Amino acid sequence: MRWMWIDQITTFEANRRMVAVKNVSLAEEHLHQHFAAGPDGPACPVMPMSLMIEGMAQTAGVLVGSVNRFREKVILAKVNDARIDREVIPGQTIRYDATIERMDAAGASTMGVIDVLDHRTGSWQRIGEISLMFSHIDANRSGLQFPEHNFVFSDNFRLILEQSGLGSLAD
Amino acid sequence: MALTSDEIFKKVQGVLVDALGVDEGDVTPDAVLTTDLGAESIDFLDITFRLDKAFTTPDRPFKIGQGELFPENLMANPDLVKDGKFTDAGMALLKEKMPHVNFAAFDIDRRVESVSELFTVKSLCDFVARKLGH
Incomplete structure (x- = not known):
């Protein structure tokens, strides 16, 4: 089962923009290792920034895939730039806001911003920006062949689309 | 300007x-x-x-x-590439599609794996x- 790092899509503007949220919970096992208590101090559970890049990649990847109704196999090919200024702790909500900058038959570039909601104050705060490149792997320059079925957009992605009221995008 | x-x-x-x-x-x-x-x-x-x-x-x-800028899907065409090297037809197409490239050295080599070095x-x-x- 593919690990999903977004919970729900909250905004969708066809061919242009997608926003998704992720609720960070202390029930997530990986937080207990990141970071566990040790000789240097007590436990410090924070959302790994590498997984926030993955969360943005899933948001932007679904957006790019939706342009061709998920017929293309959209693969994250390059993290052009990633800046995350602040740690996110359990109880907070992460918002990934991705926009397509440029797209053609070979792939797409996207720009995204990350905000975090602190439920104690009720306010969103901008904490990062991530620029990504996606490849349509069947159109790769080297002519490599891949399986015909679309292994990228699995049932998990479809479930999120359906639960976000966007199930018709993947029909 | x-x-x-x-x-x-x-x-x-x-x-x-x-x-x-x-x-x-x-x-x-x-x-x-x-x-x-x-x-x-x-x-x-x-x-x-x-x-x-x-x-x-x-x-x-x-x-x-x-x-x-970078021609695609040439490698799989047997008229253009044979035994890992560009044919005369392949070279003609490359030159036509890439007038911005100097082919002087590559015209002797012609190996597919060298094309990215152009x-x-x-x-x-x-x-x-x-x-x-x-």
Whole structure:
């Protein structure tokens, strides 16, 4: 089962923009290792920034895939730039806001911003920006062949689309 | 107003520094994108998108079509590539599609695996200048 790092899509503007949220919970096992208590101090559970890049990649990847109704196999090919200024702790909500900058038959570039909601104050705060490149792997320059079925957009992605009221995008 | 050769080089240099994470000083006219600057296949798409952005102005869009800068899907055609080398027809097509590239050395080699070494910083600058109508 593919690990999903977004919970729900909250905004969708066809061919242009997608926003998704992720609720960070202390029930997530990986937080207990990141970071566990040790000789240097007590436990410090924070959302790994590498997984926030993955969360943005899933948001932007679904957006790019939706342009061709998920017929293309959209693969994250390059993290052009990633800046995350602040740690996110359990109880907070992460918002990934991705926009397509440029797209053609070979792939797409996207720009995204990350905000975090602190439920104690009720306010969103901008904490990062991530620029990504996606490849349509069947159109790769080297002519490599891949399986015909679309292994990228699995049932998990479809479930999120359906639960976000966007199930018709993947029909 | 038309850009000078130096202005085009500076913009291309900036694109390559951002796309490939190399130092400005490494981006010399003769530098080969792959072997000298470490470009991989996805970087070519990134470079194409960044060139579009760098050379687009409010009154003049600059959009590179797919395969315009780096020809695609040639390798699988047996009329163009035979035994790992470009045929005469393949060479003719490469030259037609890439007038911005110097084929003098490659015409002797012709090996498919060497084709990526054709793309130098100067060939990118020549491509842009030609597309801008200079």
